[in-house]
Amino acid sequence: MSMVNHETTAVGTVDLRTVRDYRERARELLEPHLFDNMFGTDDDAIGRTDNSNRAAFESLAFRPRILRDVSSRSLATTVLGQRLEVPIMLGPIGDARRVHPDGELATIRAANAAGISMVLSMVSSVSATEIIEAASGPVWTQLYVLKDRAATGRLVEHLAEVGSAALVVTVDNPGIISKDVNVGRPPQDWGTLKELGILETLAVRRSMIENIDPAVTWKDIDWLRSLTQLPIVLKGIRTPEDATLCREHGVDGLVLSNHGGHTLGDQTGTVARLPEIVEAAGETEVYLDGGIREGADVLAALALGARAVLLGRAQYWGLTVAGEAGLTHVLEILRRELDKTMMFCGVTDLQQVDHRLLTSVVGDRFIE
Numbered sequence: 001m002s003m004v005n006h007e008t009t010a011v012g013t014v015d016l017r018t019v020r021d022y023r024e025r026a027r028e029l030l031e032p033h034l035f036d037n038m039f040g041t042d043d044d045a046i047g048r049t050d051n052s053n054r055a056a057f058e059s060l061a062f063r064p065r066i067l068r069d070v071s072s073r074s075l076a077t078t079v080l081g082q083r084l085e086v087p088i089m090l091g092p093i094g095d096a097r098r099v100h101p102d103g104e105l106a107t108i109r110a111a112n113a114a115g116i117s118m119v120l121s122m123v124s125s126v127s128a129t130e131i132i133e134a135a136s137g138p139v140w141t142q143l144y145v146l147k148d149r150a151a152t153g154r155l156v157e158h159l160a161e162v163g164s165a166a167l168v169v170t171v172d173n174p175g176i177i178s179k180d181v182n183v184g185r186p187p188q189d190w191g192t193l194k195e196l197g198i199l200e201t202l203a204v205r206r207s208m209i210e211n212i213d214p215a216v217t218w219k220d221i222d223w224l225r226s227l228t229q230l231p232i233v234l235k236g237i238r239t240p241e242d243a244t245l246c247r248e249h250g251v252d253g254l255v256l257s258n259h260g261g262h263t264l265g266d267q268t269g270t271v272a273r274l275p276e277i278v279e280a281a282g283e284t285e286v287y288l289d290g291g292i293r294e295g296a297d298v299l300a301a302l303a304l305g306a307r308a309v310l311l312g313r314a315q316y317w318g319l320t321v322a323g324e325a326g327l328t329h330v331l332e333i334l335r336r337e338l339d340k341t342m343m344f345c346g347v348t349d350l351q352q353v354d355h356r357l358l359t360s361v362v363g364d365r366f367i368e
């Protein structure tokens with residue numbers, strides 16, 4: 001049985017003017033249990049909501065500056081030295097064929113069109129080889145450290161060989177959450193793992209979660225560092241102590257993330273933690289995810305020190321509604337909103353952005 005009814009899709013109609021419009025259309029298209037399992041419900045007792053991440057953004061307000069000649073604006077930045085036309089990346093989201101038959105091929109085509117990069121999930125339905133071939137720019141690949149370290153090592157070597165530009169190691173999911181999001185999709189659809197023959201060697205084939213090693217420590221990060229020349233980014237950092245450890249262990253970047261609210265309940269919201277994480281991270285680049293729904297959110301995250309943001313749910317809603325075209329439109333909406341917010345704030349270049357752009361109830365110590 002198909003999980004998605006694509007017959008009613010429409011892109012660019014008046015109904016689809018915001019990311020939230022895409023969410024509501026996705027809600028209509030997906031079977032309710034799948035939508036709720038992936039994105040959470042408002043009263044979700046096990047904490048899959050993004051309420052705290054949204055509340056943190058909503059507690060921020062801009063301090064717009066005027067008379068600054070905003071006639072031309074640049075939205076471009078770099079991450080690990082790679083150019084992004086917009087400071088947005090598509091974060092790792094497992095198995096995109098759950099919501100659209102083109103899966104991650106739709107994702108990479110939309111990323112190409114927007115001049116941005118994607119982070120390919122380890123449990124993607126399309127293999128890293130195919131995605132990197134289809135990409136016009138760098139692709140980062142996400143990894144969970146498995147109980148089977150030999151398989152993990154083979155995977156890392158393979159990802160480097162096929163041209164991954166960075167390794168994003170997710171460290172906030174030691175094997176509990178999201179068991180039920182694989183509903184309806186057999187794991188043999190995980191492209192890269194299938195290509196490498198790793199699926200056959202996994203202890204548990206039904207769910208990746210049970211193969212992820214909860215015993216992982218910083219020693220394993222050192223091991224990964226010794227294994228590959230690829231830049232390493234840790235995803236799921238939430239404290240300055242761990243941001244400091246990232247720096248000490250030679251990590252190249254970190255993603256401040258609470259897995260979109262899927263992990264430990266978080267009353268703070270990721271953007272509220274940014275200033276202390278950025279301070280502790282030093283030269284290590286900091287990216288943020290969790291709750292990005294508008295262009296203004298992107299500017300606020302950059303003002304608090306993020307180098308770029310990653311999209312989770314927003315990309316999936318675009319894919320659900322209309323595959324590549326839907327995600328391309330979602331990215332265009334965010335780009336236009338970011339551009340407009342910059343214009344109204346008196347900002348022409350992202351390098352000009354700092355905490356003085358914001359006022360907030362998050363903590364006055366960050367505001368001059």
Ligand SMILES: Cc1cc2nc3c(=O)[nH]c(=O)nc-3n(C[C@H](O)[C@H](O)[C@H](O)COP(=O)(O)O)c2cc1C
Nearest residue numbers: 038091092093094121170259260289290291312313
């Ligand atoms: C349906 C779904 C699947 C996800 N799959 C992965 C994954 O395979 N690997 C990973 O590191 N994070 C995964 N995440 C977490 C996202 O990368 C990201 O941290 C989070 O969704 C960001 O919050 P947002 O959804 O509010 O943008 C997933 C999130 C969702 C909602």
